Amino acid sequence: MRAGCLRFIAGILAALLISSAALAGPDPSAAEYRSRRESLMKQAGGGVILLMGAEKRLDLAPFRQNNVFFYLSGIEEPGAAMVLLPDGNKHLLFLKPTPESLEAWEGPGLKPGPETEKLHLFDKSCLYSELPALLAEIVGKKDPIFHLHLAPEEIGAAITDTVTPIFEARKEDMLDGRPTREENLRTQISLMFANTTVKDVSPLMNGMRAVKSASEQATMRKAAEITAAGWDAVLRAAAPGMYEYQLGSILGHECRMRGGQDWPYWPIVGSGPNSLILHYMKNIRKASAGEIVLMDAACGFSYMSCDVTRTFPISGKFSEEQARIYNDLLEVQEALVAEVKPGISLSALHAKSEEMLAKKGYKGRTRHFLGHYIGMAVHDPGDYNAPLAPGMAITIEPGIYIQEKSLGIRIEDTILVTETGRENLTAGIPKTIKDIEAAMARD
């Protein structure tokens, strides 16, 4: 195996390789993953791109690939790495096959070889243990520019917004001080190769992920569709005396029954005073008659997220006061959704939201920004001041929070920006008082 990989690298250096255009894989999505890698290489403009997949999990839960590695390969295998060589357009995959002693427990896993290369449209696959020696071969005689992904990897429900401050605090802790996995890789590469320039591909990756391809849009629609089925079950089942976790569990069950495997974020199910806690995730309280439930919960599908909030009366009927405030918010939310189109920014939409809510008497009652980008991560990275473009996806989620009334209301939809305006992916989930009450009245 080692000799084969080294010979392959020698071939690259001599520029004697066959064109990759002749390759054809049996998995149609493999071609899209390959073209994403090619696009990244083009944007990087030379040098070696080295990207690490997620490591084997420490718990007994199914493996989940990090978003960037999945975006570029579709491969779900612990401990994989890829090396992309823009000069010559060569894609190398490195794998840590399951040891034979563990195959009976974990299954065979993905092994290096022609089958894997054909399936995933890589030019060569090798053992991960060969990677350091191969890098030395590649870099030894060439311009040592390395492109690494230096932003912390996102896995599952992890989002950069929340992960970054956790890692910062860890670095500042005198009893800890650990660098991130990415910073550590940068250090290791700098120790292995003298005079190395390291560049960060995170901004390029963020830019690519921001605009959803047709297949990504279809996956987001699917996530929204199963989310809607879950919400239908939640609204039918909701009744006084239910625990918050039971409402979340119903949504989760309906999603799993339809092939959604992971939460894009843990459900937030706040009844009564808990409706005021923006990221309340304990979900342990019993909802009592007359109370509002703010439920921010949705399904993921195949590494794409959905994000929905609905606020409903646990008894099935809004009180007069709840209805008045709810309708004020709904009017603003619907007006803002109608404003979504290419050219406008999330910041501009947020300013409009604050202005409209202030006019209705809710100045100081909003607690958060209007929305965020969404995609593989529920909060996809992106610039809130940049104009929206077709193919981008965002949430619109204004909220009103009145502490002294123990009342929090938020209404949130996942919106795809189109050429001419928007497609509200979650429009099918009841949102008007009439529709919510009708959905809750059914058996």
Ligand SMILES: [Mn+2]
């Ligand atoms: Mn959201």
